[in-house]
Structures are given as structure tokens and as C-alpha cells.
Amino acid sequence: NAGVTQTPKFRILKIGQSMTLQCTQDMNHNYMYWYRQDPGMGLKLIYYSVGAGITDKGEVPNGYNVSRSTTEDFPLRLELAAPSQTSVYFCASSLTAYNEQFFGPGTRLTVL
Amino acid sequence: ILNVEQSPQSLHVQEGDSTNFTCSFPSSNFYALHWYRWETAKSPEALFVMTLNGDEKKKGRISATLNTKEGYSYLYIKGSQPEDSATYLCAFRSNTNAGKSTFGDGTTLTVKP
Numbered sequence: 243n244a245g246v247t248q249t250p251k252f253r254i255l256k257i258g259q260s261m262t263l264q265c266t267q268d269m270n271h272n273y274m275y276w277y278r279q280d281p282g283m284g285l286k287l288i289y290y291s292v293g294a295g296i297t298d299k300g301e302v303p304n305g306y307n308v309s310r311s312t313t314e315d316f317p318l319r320l321e322l323a324a325p326s327q328t329s330v331y332f333c334a335s336s337l338t339a340y341n342e343q344f345f346g347p348g349t350r351l352t353v354l
Numbered sequence: 355i356l357n358v359e360q361s362p363q364s365l366h367v368q369e370g371d372s373t374n375f376t377c378s379f380p381s382s383n384f385y386a387l388h389w390y391r392w393e394t395a396k397s398p399e400a401l402f403v404m405t406l407n408g409d410e411k412k413k414g415r416i417s418a419t420l421n422t423k424e425g426y427s428y429l430y431i432k433g434s435q436p437e438d439s440a441t442y443l444c445a446f447r448s449n450t451n452a453g454k455s456t457f458g459d460g461t462t463l464t465v466k467p
Binding site: 342 | 385386388390397398399400403405443445447452453454455456457458459460
């Protein structure tokens with residue numbers, strides 16, 4: 243099992259550009275999450291999904307979009323990148339809401 | 355927005371010391387509380403899943419307790435070792451929306467040899 247994989251590992255964007263952060267899990271987990279981690283802060287939930295076709299906003303959804311067309315994949319789309327979106331992004335998955343989350347390795351994004 | 359607070363923010367101890375830190379969360383609508391360990395340059399890894407008031411979990415020298423009625427959980431590390439140095443996060447889920455997980459900002463533990 244690869245677990246949770248994320249691509250890319252690093253990316254530099256210019257202000258106004260768009261990109262998609264990819265996340266895939268091979269554990270057949272129903273729940274998937276996107277978090278951002280800003281320096282000196284904990285993890286803030288951007289979006290989450292409780293199953294294919296179902297997504298909902300977290301604490302900090304503005305400037306992002308998600309989709310969940312399959313159980314395995316949960317891409318995060320940044321439209322019109324802004325410097326405030328400079329952060330480390332983590333994708334995670336869990337079997338149910340009770341179960342622990344498994345995290346991907348993270349994507350470090352810089353917007354200049 | 356749910357308020358999940360961890361204290362202290364950071365802790366420096368000597369090897370062999372025992373230590374503990376706190377996660378505070380809303381005392382109503384409890385669903386689950388998770389503890390994670392986050393080493394520098396790695397991803398968070400789960401330590402404990404706590405779901406019932408009075409839960410006590412243990413893994414080696416690390417243990418955790420849960421009080422859902424008063425809204426807190428304690429994490430204890432007995433005989434700290436340098437390899438315990440990490441940030442410890444708690445994550446709270448409410449039964450009003452169990453799919454949404456709210457993390458505290460973490461307690462960063464540094465254990466000096």
C-alpha cells in the first residue's frame with residue numbers, strides 16, 4: 243500500500259496563476275481531507291469529503307475548490323493564486339469519522 | 355468555528371523527565387478526539403483514537419486520558435527521550451458534523467539529552 247500520495251512536492255506559482263494539487267489514497271477510505279499549515283500554526287481544514295460525489299467546506303475554503311469523482315482521488319484546485327495561499331498543503335484520509343487520519347507527505351506551495 | 359486549544363504551546367524538558375500537556379475542546383456534542391505526533395519534516399501520525407468519556411489509552415511510554423464532560427484530554431509521556439521531540443496535535447470531532455475535524459495548534463516538545 244502506498245497510503246496517501248500527493249503531487250507535486252513543491253511548486254512556485256505567480257500571482258493569478260491556477261493549479262491543481264493531486265491527492266490519491268489506496269486504502270479504500272471513505273473520508274478525505276485537505277489541510278493547510280501556515281508557519282507557527284496548526285492544521286486548518288480547507289475542504290473535506292465523506293464519499294465520492296460529496297464534498298463540504300472546512301474552516302478556510304475561500305480561494306479553493308475540490309471534487310471527488312472517485313473514492314481514491316481528491317484534487318484541490320487553486321484559482322487565481324494569491325500570496326496568502328503560500329503554505330504547506332496536506333491531504334489525509336480516514337475510513338470513517340471515528341478512525342484516525344492518514345496523511346500524505348505534503349505539498350509546499352509558494353505564491354510570488 | 356469550534357474552539358480547540360492546546361497548552362502549553364511549547365515545552366522543553368530534560369531526558370528522563372515525565373511531562374504532560376492538555377487539549378481542551380467543547381464539552382457538548384462530543385464525537386471523537388484524536389491525538390497525533392508530528393515530527394519535523396514528516397507528516398502527522400496517529401497516536402490515539404478516543405471516543406468514550408473516561409477512555410485511557412497507552413502506547414509504550416505515552417498515554418492519554420479523556421474527559422468529555424468537562425472537555426479536556428491529557429497526553430502523558432513518561433521518562434521522555436530525545437526521540438519524543440515532536441509536535442503533538444489533538445483533533446476534535448463534534449457529533450453535529452462528524453466529518454469535520456478541528457485541530458488544535460499543537461504542543462511542541464523538545465527533549466534535551
